[in-house]
Amino acid sequence: MYEGAIQDLIDELGRLPGVGPKSAQRIAFHVLSSDPSDVKRLAQALTRVKELVRFCTRCFNVAESDLCRICRDPRRSDEVYCVVEEPKDVVAIERTGEFRGRYHVLGGAINPLEGVGPDNLKVRELMMRLADGTCKELILATDPNTEGEATATYLALLVKPMGLNVTRLASGLPVGGDLEYADEITLGRAFEGRRAV
Amino acid sequence: MYVRGLELVDFRSYERVVVEFGPGACVLVGPNGVGKTNLVEALAYVATLESHRVATDAPLVRFGATRAVVRCAVVHEERELLVELSIEPGKANKARLGRSPVTRTRDILGALKLVLFAPEDLSLIRGDPSERRRLLDELLVARQPRFAGVRSDYDRVLKQRNALLRSAYLARKTGGNRGGDLSTLDVWDTHLAQHGAQLVRARLDLVAALAPHVAKAYAAVSASRSDARIAYSPSFPVPDASSAQADIEQALLTALGEARKQEVERGVTLVGPHRDELTLTLGELPAKGYASHGESWSYALALRLAAYDLLRDDGVEPVLVLDDVFAELDVGRRERLAELVSGASQVIVTCAVDDDVPRALRGARYEVGGGEVRHG
Numbered sequence: 001m002y003e004g005a006i007q008d009l010i011d012e013l014g015r016l017p018g019v020g021p022k023s024a025q026r027i028a029f030h031v032l033s034s035d036p037s038d039v040k041r042l043a044q045a046l047t048r049v050k051e052l053v054r055f056c057t058r059c060f061n062v063a064e065s066d067l068c069r070i071c072r073d074p075r076r077s078d079e080v081y082c083v084v085e086e087p088k089d090v091v092a093i094e095r096t097g098e099f100r101g102r103y104h105v106l107g108g109a110i111n112p113l114e115g116v117g118p119d120n121l122k123v124r125e126l127m128m129r130l131a132d133g134t135c136k137e138l139i140l141a142t143d144p145n146t147e148g149e150a151t152a153t154y155l156a157l158l159v160k161p162m163g164l165n166v167t168r169l170a171s172g173l174p175v176g177g178d179l180e181y182a183d184e185i186t187l188g189r190a191f192e193g194r195r196a197v
Numbered sequence: 198m199y200v201r202g203l204e205l206v207d208f209r210s211y212e213r214v215v216v217e218f219g220p221g222a223c224v225l226v227g228p229n230g231v232g233k234t235n236l237v238e239a240l241a242y243v244a245t246l247e248s249h250r251v252a253t254d255a256p257l258v259r260f261g262a263t264r265a266v267v268r269c270a271v272v273h274e275e276r277e278l279l280v281e282l283s284i285e286p287g288k289a290n291k292a293r294l295g296r297s298p299v300t301r302t303r304d305i306l307g308a309l310k311l312v313l314f315a316p317e318d319l320s321l322i323r324g325d326p327s328e329r330r331r332l333l334d335e336l337l338v339a340r341q342p343r344f345a346g347v348r349s350d351y352d353r354v355l356k357q358r359n360a361l362l363r364s365a366y367l368a369r370k371t372g373g374n375r376g377g378d379l380s381t382l383d384v385w386d387t388h389l390a391q392h393g394a395q396l397v398r399a400r401l402d403l404v405a406a407l408a409p410h411v412a413k414a415y416a417a418v419s420a421s422r423s424d425a426r427i428a429y430s431p432s433f434p435v436p437d438a439s440s441a442q443a444d445i446e447q448a449l450l451t452a453l454g455e456a457r458k459q460e461v462e463r464g465v466t467l468v469g470p471h472r473d474e475l476t477l478t479l480g481e482l483p484a485k486g487y488a489s490h491g492e493s494w495s496y497a498l499a500l501r502l503a504a505y506d507l508l509r510d511d512g513v514e515p516v517l518v519l520d521d522v523f524a525e526l527d528v529g530r531r532e533r534l535a536e537l538v539s540g541a542s543q544v545i546v547t548c549a550v551d552d553d554v555p556r557a558l559r560g561a562r563y564e565v566g567g568g569e570v571r572h573g
Contacts, residue, residue, distance in 0.1 A: 110381055112361035118380060146353040146388070154384045183301065188343030 006032065058129070060105040060122050062087045070094075070103060077101045082139040083126065083155060085109050085148065093141065101139075104129065109147040110154060118154065126155070130162060137165040144171045198310060198514055199543035200240060201277060202270040207262035208284075209235035216570045220272075222539065222560030225547045231566045233547040237313065237518045239267045240545070243280055244311035245335065246290070246302060255286040271309045273513070280308045306342065310515035312505040314522055318497040322477060322484050329475035333400050336407070336504050340511060344399055351392040351470065358385040358466050366464030379461070386453045389469060394446035396470045397431060401438050404429040404475065410503035418502070418534055419495040423480035427500075432472035494525050502537065518545045523553040531555045 001007060006028055013024035031039055055061070056068035063069070070076060070090070080101030084090055090103050106121040129135070140155055142148035156166050172190035173182055182190070199220045205211045210232045225233045234250070238257075241249050248257060258265040264285035271278050281293040282305065292302045299305060320328050337344045365379050408427050415425030429438070433452030435445055452468045453460075460467050477484040477496060484496050508515050517538055523531050523546070535555035538544050548554050551562075564571045 110384070112357045112364060112381075112385075115364065146350060146357065150354075150357070150381070150384050150388055153387060154381055157384065183303070184342035185346035188341075188346065 059103045060107060060125070061090050061103055078134045079136045080139065081135050082141050084141045085143060089141065106151070109142055109151040111147045127158070130159060130164070135164065137167065140166065140168045198271060198273045198516055200269060200309070200516055201272050203236065203240065204268040205239055206266040207259040208239055208265040208267060209257060209259060211235065211568055212259065214568065214570055216563065217572065218545070219561055220543050222558045223543065223545045223563065224554055224558065224560060225545070225563045225565050226551055227565035229549055233565045234520055237520050237545060237547060240269065240309070240311060240518065241313045243267055243269050243282055243305070244309045246306065249313060249315055249317060253286070254284050257284055258286060269309060278308055280305050310339065310508060310513050311518060312501055312508065312515050313518040313520065314498060314501040315520040318501065319493060321497045321500055322488060322493040326474040330473065332500065333403055333475060336507070337399055337403055339508060347392060347395050351396055354385060354388045354392055355466055355469065355471055358389055361385060362460055362466065363464040365461055386450060390446045390449040390453065393449050393469045394442050397435065397445050397473065398442040400470065401429050405438065407503050407507055410506040411499050414502035414506070415495060415499035417537055418498055418530055419492065420529065420533060425496055425499055426478045428476045430474045430476045433468040491527065495530060498522070498534065514542045516543045516545065517541045520547050523548055
């Protein structure tokens with residue numbers, strides 16, 4: 001245990017995801033030995049992120065104005081929506097450069113153990129966006145785990161009456177890898193989901 | 198397949214011990230409490246990544262040490278493979294195959310196939326249905342590792358569904374809004390039925406494959422005229438044992454629909470493979486409650502021997518471990534059991550007195566005591 005401010009900083013850093021007590025200590029002492037202007041810049045970045053960053057009023061991605069960069073872009077198609085759990089999933093899909101439609105960020109997945117139900121997610125907002133009928137296809141890109149699958153099923157049932165084309169991302173073997181390195185579970189699922197060529 | 202060598206560091210009572218085994222019968226002799234079972238527990242841990250005696254890893258590490266290491270040389274088809282496992286409570290275990298580390302500890306599963314019979318197995322007959330379900334699922338995963346994934350998916354969905362039911366139950370109890378938010382229950386039902394049907398279908402197939410082996414093994418061990426029969430009894434009406442997975446899924450979905458009112462009232466999932474039972478009968482009577490002590494032992498032994506036979510039919514002959522078994526059996530049963538297993542590629546036996554071990558299994562003898570194991 002250190003005393004005063006340095007221990008406060010270690011405690012705060014230790015609360016961050018992926019930062020253990022050892023790393024927290026290392027970062028804290030790095031900050032202590034850094035140039036005051038560098039530290040000030042970091043502190044400003046931290047406060048500004050809470051002051052300036054908002055959520056897009058349409059898709060709930062992170063944004064710096066009312067609408068996010070993607071919702072403001074007139075070149076993107078309004079006919080396809082991709083539903084994801086978190087803003088970081090938007091970034092991941094954007095990196096592929098494959099998708100030219102709009103997003104909808106739910107802010108999580110249905111998870112009764114954590115007390116998260118559809119009312120805690122941006123589901124009602126999605127239904128409102130879909131109500132005008134411009135969207136023709138809904139891609140459900142929630143995580144391929146129990147909670148993500150449940151959320152996808154829930155949404156699929158919910159939008160079914162609207163007559164949309166609803167699709168789910170495929171899951172299976174990683175591309176460019178060797179078959180022998182896939183674990184039995186992934187390989188077993190890929191076997192189940194095999195397709196005709 | 199046989200274990201050629203075992204080395205333990207800070208495992209249970211052992212600071213460090215090295216034992217060289219050979220194929221065939223290996224008998225570990227020593228008074229109670231000297232650490233015979235610790236040796237076979239280490240082997241079983243390498244085979245299943247679980248202890249058959251405790252649910253947590255902490256007791257496996259010698260008091261005062263931070264981690265335990267189990268090294269084990271397994272010979273299969275004349276090739277030797279070194280498996281190393283480091284157990285550190287509160288952290289993820291680390292494993293190495295050959296000399297190189299593996300990314301997931303699970304990757305070492307299958308390197309050592311082992312069927313263990315221990316005094317705890319009496320609970321297979323007398324204990325809760327969960328014991329028998331575990332027997333089935335362990336064997337299922339040993340034969341098709343994919344089912345480890347199906348099992349954990351099912352458990353996860355079940356947990357989520359129970360959480361939802363419980364919150365609805367609590368909301369109702371405290372007089373909140375007409376019983377909480379159950380709008381997603383249908384979704385959990387479909388997923389529970391999907392994973393559940395896969396599990397039930399696989400367990401039905403497994404029981405069908407296992408049943409003749411159990412009957413044969415029981416007859417051979419007990420030399421009695423009563424038939425040992427096993428049957429899978431689902432907690433919901435499954436059309437018949439050969440129903441397709443899709444039909445089972447539909448049946449489970451229907452059963453969930455019918456049980457819903459009761460489930461919401463009680464706040465738990467009442468139907469599904471987590472409530473199914475493996476029914477064991479002896480002659481016309483259920484083994485649980487009716488079988489004598491000796492019959493129960495023979496039955497438990499028959500289940501393990503059947504598992505052994507089934508794995509052997511799949512192409513790999515597992516190592517057989519008999520932990521403190523002979524003391525509980527009468528002379529006739531001892532002799533017959535010894536005869537049954539004497540042909541195995543390796544049988545590791547633990548016992549307190551030499552006389553308990555039938556002649557057919559008196560192979561290499563090891564004396565255990567004082568934190569050491571001496572050959573001869």
